[in-house]
Amino acid sequence: MNIFHTDILVLTENLFKLERSGRYEEALAELRPIWEDTNSFPDVGELAPRKAAEIILRCGALIGFLGQIKQIPNSQEKSKNLITEARRRFLDIYDIEKIIECENYLALAYTRTGEYAEAGAWVEEALSHQVNQISDAWIYANLTKSLIYSLDKKYEKIIETLLPLEDKFLKLGNYFLLGSFCTNLSLTYKNLGHSRESLKYLELARKYHQKSGHQIYLGTVENNLSQLYKTEERFDEAHRAADSAVKIFRKLKDRAREGFTLDTKAQIFCAEGKYSKALETIEKAIFILSKGENAAFIVETYLTKAKIFHYLENFTSAFLCLSDAVQIAKTKISEEKAENLVKEFEELFKEKRSPVVSRTFSEKESSRQEKIELILHPTISHYQDFQGVWIKNSHLEPYGLEKDSLAVVTKTDLKRGDLVAINEIATGAVMCGFYDSDFGLVCLEGIGEEPRFFADTEIEILGKIVGVGKSDKDASGKIQVNPLNL
Secondary structure, eight states: OOSOGGGHHHHHHHHHHHHHTTOHHHHHHHTTTTOSOTTSOOOOTTSOHHHHHHHHHHHHHHHHHHHHHHTOTTHHHHHHHHHHHHHHHHHHHTOHHHHHHHHHHHHHHHHHTTOHHHHHHHHHHHHTSOOOSSSHHHHHHHHHHHHHHHHTTOHHHHHHHHGGGHHHHHHHTOHHHHHHHHHHHHHHHHHTTOHHHHHHHHHHHHHHHHHHTOHHHHHHHHHHHHHHHHHTTOHHHHHHHHHHHHHHHHHHTOHHHHHHHHHHHHHHHHHTTOHHHHHHHHHHHHHHHTTSSOHHHHHHHHHHHHHHHHHTTOHHHHHHHHHHHHHHHHHHTOHHHHHHHHHHHHHHHHHHHSOEEOOOEEOOSGGGOOEEOEEEOGGGTTOOSEEEEEOOSSTTGGGTOOTTOEEEEEOOOOOTTOEEEEEETTTOOEEEEEEEEETTEEEEESSSSSOEEEETTTEEEEEEEEEEEOSSOOTTSOEEEEEOOO
């Protein structure tokens, strides 16, 4: 070994700083004089017990983090073995802070392989020790506990775990831990439907991780932002945030998180009703993740793929994908996880089959002054503030808008190529067509042989056409509305 004992303290401090900023390869490069071959045991024979244990711990932690990113085979087993040995040595000298640190890293290694029960047992062991609670090791263990709850979708448990500790996180003042704390809370609030709180903590997470320098976790914040924007139907912003995350992860060569962010993009496309793009994107995610060890990520991507097929009404493929997800969950995660996948898919099946009744609206034409109640297809039930436009000609039949059908229109952000309804202010005429806009002019295509142009001051845009209903009402007096298939 080419390193003097007096250099070990400086080395381990630097290794820890590099780890906390996500620079795992740099850290491992510094370890080469001690650990040249990662398939062998670190050369710590000449070191004092505490220094030897610390080096073994750093090796185990780093190979675990880097192995997840680079999808290195057996990296998590190496990580577990090294950390277990480090823990044994710290138990011999009874360094309680270091014992907690080892147990927390073991929990993290088990989460990466989807073994949540084992991960939970280790983090509970870490938190069972009597120790100063304003300490790095104890705070980090609570973060890991919230991560395990998140993977099991136990969001209320995350709130119960983290919120009472906010003052302790702030008092400790570590940007890495604060950023992770805010990220976990933000994701939890998003999944509970509390968008304002989620955005608040996500913006704080971005600020803290910019200061911590941890690019991987900054990319995770961008991915979480994209999921939040998707929930709020801000799809352009959702895609930009997801693309930013993918760019960060590709630069870092973090294949696991790149794959999981592509899963997010597939979900955004699905929420937009762009199922072919969603399917293309989820295939890329599965291809990337199938080469790694993260069973939890792989299971989620197969579930997303099953949902996409379900919305495409390709039920055979949907159930085959669900079967793949369940099998992986049973083998590598737990029976409970497999059962939860089936329950989640059952809820989707019921939701898609159950009609969603909108608020009523009044048709404004004098010939049809009536209140109309709609039964909406679930894929468009999230839209609000509907208007109805009766189609009087057949020029949009190729796009599903037949003569005498009811075009269902809602206010939402418009993009070039959207099918819209407009009202010409001077005449009161309502027209439908494909939207384009530039330099104060609005172009409407598909209403004749030539496009029609209007000054934006001459028209009122009623909104985007999101569905169509037949003029015949059902037995309950309502109109069934299905999404347009463009």
